[in-house]
Amino acid sequence: MPNVRLALAQTNPTVGDILGNSELIFEAVCDAAAQGANLVLFGEMALTGYPIEDLSSRPEFLRDAQLAVAALALRIHDFSLGEVAVVVGHPRAVQADEVDSEHEWSIAQNTASLLLRGHVAGTYAKHHLPNYSVFDEYRNFVPGEELLTFEHCGLRFSTVICEDIWQDGGPVAKIGEAGTDVTLVLNGSPFELDKVGRRIELVRHLAKTHDCGTVYVNLVGGQDDLVFDGASFAVDRHGNLVAQAEAFKTDLVLIDISAEGEIAQVTPARNQPSSEIEAVWHALVLGMRDYVEKNHFKSVVLGLSGGIDSAVCAAIARDAIGSNGVFGVAMPSRYSSDGSITDAEDLAARLEISIRTEPIEAFFEAFQGQLQLTDLAAENLQARIRGVILMGLSNAEGHLTLTTGNKTELAVGYSTIYGDSVGGFAPIKDVAKTMVWQLARWRNEQALRDGEVPPIPESSIAKPPSAELRPGQVDQDSLPEYDVLDKMLELYVNRHSSVSDLIAQGFDEQTVKKVVSLVDRAEWKRRQGAIGPKISGMAFGRDRRLPITNRFRSH
Secondary structure (H helix, E strand, O other), rough: OOOOOEEEEEEEOOOHHHHHHHHHHHHHHHHHOOOOOOEEEEOOOOOOOOOOHHHHOOOOHHHHHHHHHHHHHHHHHHHOOOEEEEEEEEEEOOOOOOOOOOOOOEEEEEEEEEEEOEEEEEEEOOOOOOOOOOOOOOOOOOOOOOOEEEEEEOEEEEEHHHHHHHHOOOHHHHOOOOHHHEEEEOOEOOOOOOHHHHHHHHHHHHHHHHHEEEEEEEEEEOOEEEEEEEEOOOOOOOOOOEEEEEOOEEEEEEEOOOOOOOOEEEOOOOOOOOOOHHHHHHHHHHHHHHHHOOOOOOOEEOOOOOOOHHHHHHHHHHHHHHHEEEEEEOOOOOOOOOOHHHHHHHHHHHHOOOEEOOHHHHHHHHHHHHHHHOOHHHHHHHHHHHHHHHHHHHHHHHHEEEEEOOOOHHHHHOOOOOOOOOOOOOOOOOOOHHHHHHHHHHHHHHHHHHOOOOOOOHHHHHHOOOOOOOOOOHHOOOOOOHHHHHHHHHHHOOOOOOOOHHHHHHOOOOHHHHHHHHHHHHHHHHHHHOOOOOOOOOOOOOOOOOOOOOOOOOO
């Protein structure tokens, strides 16, 4: 028999729902114990959800969280599970002897607590839990001074949190000194492209450096514009990947740890996304599902133009909340092609979602009769009429309005403020246009593999993108080809390349200056946009915020 059977408990907490999250933790402990586990590890801030942002400065919130930790320890004990050790993440108020009593409950620490035999048997608290979004490697932090170390069933465990493992100093340096057999890492790490591999390499380095097995438990689920992808895992002392939880789903994975600290997987291996595009699709679906459900929406509404962006957003919505919860609206104008209307109807039939048609011509004529707008103002008026229709239906019928703009459009300001940009959630806000096409093709291919009807009409994928606001309009009338544009934006936005850098890499000088100017001038639009799932390391509104009033220009 192994000395320790450890459960990696990958839960989906909701920020602020302390009672609900406590119930998730309790149920996972019961499930793990029923499968023979005597140690259960949860993710960072699993008790309160993460990130808590300015809730970290709310005294009553911190008080409720701290009381809930003690209550959870008692409940586990009273259910005859007191010999099961549980390590759970939560915020903790700085103690009275550390600050004056007036602020006793207003400074939070990121904390891991060991629950055993009805008590909080040990605590590791990081100074301090900040109220910015999530920890990342680009921010300074102050590590905790002492490890939470404990012995359980003859093995010695050390506990660290999140970015502790990014550097060899601080508490990580003490892992070897403590005679650690297994290091437990609590994490709340949001999804980003290529991030899973970086996590595993970081943990492998820790395991091999300190000659100890390492177990990394991540949160899963959507929280506003973040998506926690789970994919919790364990490596042995040699850095070999021993077990991994499922990505984008709650999961419970059990491993056995021998007296010598060797680790073996108990539960069957979980399938992982086979490609970057598949992972992105699951992230977008999970992000939307949790935003809708955790905010108590019953349905979503979006405009269906027959184009690729609205088609992909509708397919994501159907996968997230089911056909009955998705309501599409076709809003043709005098410039809408017959193909756009039939493509929208075809999409709705494939997805089995509701679609209604609300022509905008009468509204347009009424406005024009008074305003007599021309050129761009008249084009934008059409988009704003569509925005009014969608928001009107949202108010009347209780739908969450989806805005369907992609990252490329947001970057260069290719949208109409209060028009096609209206909405409460933007499913592909952080997805470049070229990736939107990749997602559409992957989703159709996956449907064929599953023996289903491909959800996105091929004509929506193949047709030249167009806002259809004037006769014969296509996006490339005013923008470079999307494959070129996305490469430029990747360098300028994500990698901070300058104008001269882009020109040196072979991009046309005039095109570079035009694109950079469009990006810089569109900050005011982006600042007012809806949130959407972050999938990159440089998402607008989350990672990249420039001053709106700003005269610096790249050169």
